[in-house]
Amino acid sequence: MNGPRDARAAFxxxxxxxxxxxxxxxxxxxxxxxxxxxxxxxxxxxxxPQIVAGVCVLLSxxxxxxxxxxxxxxxxxxxxxxxxxxxxxxxxxxxxxxxxLVLAAGAAFGGFxxxxxxVTLLVxxxxxxxxxxxxxxxxxxxxxxxxxxxxxLLRVDLPESPIERAFYSLVR
Amino acid sequence: xxxxxxxxxxxxxxxxxxxxxxxAFLGTVVGILPGLGPLTTIxxxxxxxxxxxxxxAIIMLSGIYYGVAYGGTVTSVLMRIPGEASSVITCLDGYxxxxxxxxxxxxxxxxxxxxxxxxxxxxxxTFLSPPLAEMVxxxxxxxxxxxxxxxxxxxxxxSGGSLPRALLMAAFGLLLGTVGSDPMNMTPRLTFxxxxxxxxxxxxxxxxxxxxxxxxxxxARRTEAELKILKPPSGLLGFLPSGxxxxxxxxxxxxxxxxxxxxxxxxxxxxxxxxxxxxxxxRKLSKRPEEFGKGAVEGLxxxxxxxxxxxxxxxxxxxxxxxxxxAITALLIGAFxxxxxxxxxxxxxxxxxxxxxxxASMYVGNVMLLVLNLPLIGLFVRILDIPRAYLTPMILAVxxxxxxxxxxxxxxxxxxxxxxFIGYGLxxxxxxxxxxxxxxxxxxxxxxxxxxxxxxxxGDPMIFLHxxxxxxxxxxxxxxxxxxxxxxxxxx
Numbered sequence: 001m002n003g004p005r006d007a008r009a010a011f012x013x014x015x016x017x018x019x020x021x022x023x024x025x026x027x028x029x030x031x032x033x034x035x036x037x038x039x040x041x042x043x044x045x046x047x048x049p050q051i052v053a054g055v056c057v058l059l060s061x062x063x064x065x066x067x068x069x070x071x072x073x074x075x076x077x078x079x080x081x082x083x084x085x086x087x088x089x090x091x092x093x094x095x096x097x098x099x100x101l102v103l104a105a106g107a108a109f110g111g112f113x114x115x116x117x118x119v120t121l122l123v124x125x126x127x128x129x130x131x132x133x134x135x136x137x138x139x140x141x142x143x144x145x146x147x148x149x150x151x152x153l154l155r156v157d158l159p160e161s162p163i164e165r166a167f168y169s170l171v172r
Numbered sequence: 173x174x175x176x177x178x179x180x181x182x183x184x185x186x187x188x189x190x191x192x193x194x195x196a197f198l199g200t201v202v203g204i205l206p207g208l209g210p211l212t213t214i215x216x217x218x219x220x221x222x223x224x225x226x227x228x229a230i231i232m233l234s235g236i237y238y239g240v241a242y243g244g245t246v247t248s249v250l251m252r253i254p255g256e257a258s259s260v261i262t263c264l265d266g267y268x269x270x271x272x273x274x275x276x277x278x279x280x281x282x283x284x285x286x287x288x289x290x291x292x293x294x295x296x297x298t299f300l301s302p303p304l305a306e307m308v309x310x311x312x313x314x315x316x317x318x319x320x321x322x323x324x325x326x327x328x329x330x331s332g333g334s335l336p337r338a339l340l341m342a343a344f345g346l347l348l349g350t351v352g353s354d355p356m357n358m359t360p361r362l363t364f365x366x367x368x369x370x371x372x373x374x375x376x377x378x379x380x381x382x383x384x385x386x387x388x389x390x391x392a393r394r395t396e397a398e399l400k401i402l403k404p405p406s407g408l409l410g411f412l413p414s415g416x417x418x419x420x421x422x423x424x425x426x427x428x429x430x431x432x433x434x435x436x437x438x439x440x441x442x443x444x445x446x447x448x449x450x451x452x453x454x455r456k457l458s459k460r461p462e463e464f465g466k467g468a469v470e471g472l473x474x475x476x477x478x479x480x481x482x483x484x485x486x487x488x489x490x491x492x493x494x495x496x497x498x499a500i501t502a503l504l505i506g507a508f509x510x511x512x513x514x515x516x517x518x519x520x521x522x523x524x525x526x527x528x529x530x531x532a533s534m535y536v537g538n539v540m541l542l543v544l545n546l547p548l549i550g551l552f553v554r555i556l557d558i559p560r561a562y563l564t565p566m567i568l569a570v571x572x573x574x575x576x577x578x579x580x581x582x583x584x585x586x587x588x589x590x591x592x593f594i595g596y597g598l599x600x601x602x603x604x605x606x607x608x609x610x611x612x613x614x615x616x617x618x619x620x621x622x623x624x625x626x627x628x629x630x631g632d633p634m635i636f637l638h639x640x641x642x643x644x645x646x647x648x649x650x651x652x653x654x655x656x657x658x659x660x661x662x663x664x
Binding site: 013014016017018020021024025028031032035036038039041042043044045046047048049052053055056059060062063066067068069085089092093095096097099100101103104106107108112115116119120123124127128130138139142143146150156157158159 | 602
């Protein structure tokens with residue numbers, strides 16, 4: 001482990017995070033300033049957001065300048081492993097990121113069954129390099145258990161597509 | 173005491189015992205399943221109770237409410253997914269204990285802590301309800317505002333990182349809490365014209381994103397060797413805490429019980445705030461604060477006790493004053509009213525059998541929950557045997573169900589994913605996400621109190637220092653912040 005280099009990288013990451021928070025707070029402040037601070041019946045809708053966003057901007061700048069001590073360090077870093085494992089871990093991580101994006105898109109457009117199967121295939125087949133058969137069987141099993149357990153028996157709202165609607169029309 | 177014995181006579185009928193069991197069991201299940209919250213479950217079951225006896229109905233619905241506090245622990249410890257908002261803090265150290273192969277002891281300590289806190293809370297309700305009800309009424313908007321400020325200051329002070337970082341996380345959480353319609357005049361705020369943000373950022377996608385989905389990303393970064401520490405104990409004795417773990421959990425459970433009950437008394441308080449405050453207190457009092465966030469027993473035992481005691485404490489304003497502490501107790505008040513009973517100071521005189529029946533059922537329910545939960549620990553921890561390849565699709569499917577079912581809005585899933593990435597980035601660089609959630613939860617109560625106080629004083633900020641109580645809280649907040657800055661100055 002290269003101590004000074006790691007420390008510099010950590011501070012750089014903290015500053016980047018602080019910069020992102022500064023941008024978010026600045027946008028929030030810009031929106032909040034468009035609201036009334038005081039109304040005819042007392043404090044307006046903008047008072048609290050303006051104060052909070054202003055404080056958030058100030059604190060982001062403070063952390064940007066003085067990153068300070070971290071609350072805790074998270075493991076999962078790939079600094080102490082060989083290049084091949086690091087590359088494989090990066091690839092796995094990227095596929096998990098894609099899986100999360102598919103989860104979000106699937107909830108809006110794909111329905112529960114398709115989304116769960118797609119996410120499982122991405123994770124199991126591509127990220128974790130299991131066989132196609134394993135991935136498909138496990139994906140279908142997860143989707144069916146979710147659909148039957150949550151959607152039918154517990155009557156929990158699930159993202160719907162023609163597949164879910166057809167299933168519900170059969171069982172309900 | 174006679175009245176309480178009368179309450180036990182009401183509960184100890186076969187029908188009421190059965191309803192108590194059904195409520196406690198459903199509560200546990202609901203706590204484990206992110207797709208169903210206590211609010212939804214009570215709302216669904218409310219019509220079923222119409223034809224039931226009022227005491228039986230309230231016993232069952234109350235069982236769901238306090239049973240959730242037990243069940244929510246399981247997914248928090250094993251998967252870092254908070255089953256309920258009050259279990260968010262359990263994710264921090266409970267999950268880390270599980271990663272170190274101490275899932276069984278973590279669930280055991282949580283179960284015992286929950287039982288002790290729940291039972292102590294019910295004892296406190298039994299003996300302290302009338303005087304406590306009077307004390308809570310002394311809190312006005314300015315006292316509340318200063319209390320919230322002191323609470324936020326304490327939590328930021330107790331963060332392991334530098335004070336500016338902790339304060340930034342608190343401000344970020346408060347800012348997130350202001351998104352959506354203004355709670356007083358419904359003006360859209362910080363919505364950028366997006367309809368989907370009209371109702372604000374929901375707690376469920378926020379919590380699942382920051383904690384559950386960010387953890388999936390961390391799991392993806394770990395190598396097979398690093399993941400192997402997720403090994404549950406094999407023998408029955410492995411589920412029991414060691415002597416050291418048991419010793420270290422006694423104090424936090426006692427403190428969490430008292431703190432949780434007191435916070436639960438406050439309207440707007442309850443289990444969520446209680447668990448966060450308890451975590452902060454334990455972190456400060458611990459001889460090993462560096463272990464917090466890495467599997468500290470105190471960080472699990474205290475908040476778990478506090479969230480149960482907070483849940484129990486919330487019954488005081490509910491039963492004695494008719495004031496709901498949160499949305500769930502508001503629904504319980506609705507259940508009372510549907511059955512023609514008005515909770516409040518008069519319930520003790522007019523319908524003592526209902527009041528004491530519900531109180532007695534909580535004693536019985538806590539025993540039932542302990543008996544129900546402890547034998548299942550062995551079954552629960554087997555989840556950790558599942559390899560990452562199979563566990564993560566399951567976690568993602570559960571997150572999808574939990575987030576979507578909360579509102580039926582696919583945009584919430586997108587929000588959860590976005591907060592998953594944000595949570596991953598912030599955690600990776602040592603920002604304390606627990607503070608974000610706490611500030612988010614406290615924010616609306618804090619804002620409402622500030623605005624009500626300013627409206628009363630016609631904008632004069634001196635109202636926040638008009639009573640000894642609010643001055644005390646303001647001074648406490650200032651002292652905590654200054655004290656937090658002083659020793660950490662060198663590290664900045």
